[in-house]
Amino acid sequence: MNTHIRHDLDLLHTSLLTGKLPRNLSWADTVDLIGQIGDVKPHGSDEFVFTVGAQRAFFKHPHTHELGVEEVARLRKFLRDAGPALSPVEATQPCRMVVVIDHHAAHVYQDLNGKVPEAEETVRPYDPFGFHHHLIHKKEAHYKGERVPEEKSFYEEVAKDLLPANEIVLIGHGTGKSSAVDHLVEYLKENHHDISRHVIAIETADLSALTPPEIEAIAKRHMITVV
Incomplete structure (x- = not known):
């Protein structure tokens, strides 16, 4: 992870990996987070490519400017697949x-x-x-x-x-x-x-x-x- 990541985004990243998922996750914060720990590129009119480490996934800009519950869950899986890996204690x-x-x-x-x-x-x-x-x-x-x-x-x-x-x-x-x-x-x-x-x-x-x-x-x- 980028060692200069903003504190609020660092907390968000930790929450997405291991804690309680945010109830209202804005698209802007999501893009800022991925941009700091990886790369974000547009793909078509409303779709973006998120790349973190060796992981790559497509996410669409939500109509409400906040990610839906299923997309938040998918984002968590994407970030966990990208790492860093959890310690054995955290994983179990x-x-x-x-x-x-x-x-x-x-x-x-x-x-x-x-x-x-x-x-x-x-x-x-x-x-x-x-x-x-x-x-x-x-x-x-x-x-x-x-x-x-x-x-x-x-x-x-x-x-x-x-x-x-x-x-x-x-x-x-x-x-x-x-x-x-x-x-x-x-x-x-x-x-x-x-x-x-x-x-x-x-x-x-x-x-x-x-x-x-x-x-x-x-x-x-x-x-x-x-x-």
Whole structure:
């Protein structure tokens, strides 16, 4: 990588390789990043050739000026194929996520690999999944009462958060047509097969009384423990 890469682009590159994918990735930032670590050349009216190391791929300028969720995922694969290679520890470290979803909202939690964040100064109980402090996303549904959210954007926002995950546990309330978690499962199968294949468990629970330790207990029953 270019040793003089801008700090913000360096952070973006690291996030694309190993962390949570950015929710809103602009085309301008993408081109700036590839231009600093590789090469960008126009190819036709709206297509560009990205070259990083020995890897070469074609990306189209998006109509909205932001990359769609599938293109962000493809960009991550392109950058990972280009390197630098991850260390053995990083390569085997799973990114684990839990979604707690009902008619009103979706809460997405990410495992922090058992490490307490550097900024966390308060002494708290051991929390390997980070559930006590690290709600990475809460998406409110635009519906009231017991109606399942039907708006595709609701489930698409959840899907964006799940892009980095290779182990996913879904927790919902109820089953069938009235279940938001069942709707999410179907949405992922139909629109994001690469994400849906990482769903390792689906559980039902009384979400009104579900506590962070109970969420963690459900996750531990299904997820690989990293020492």
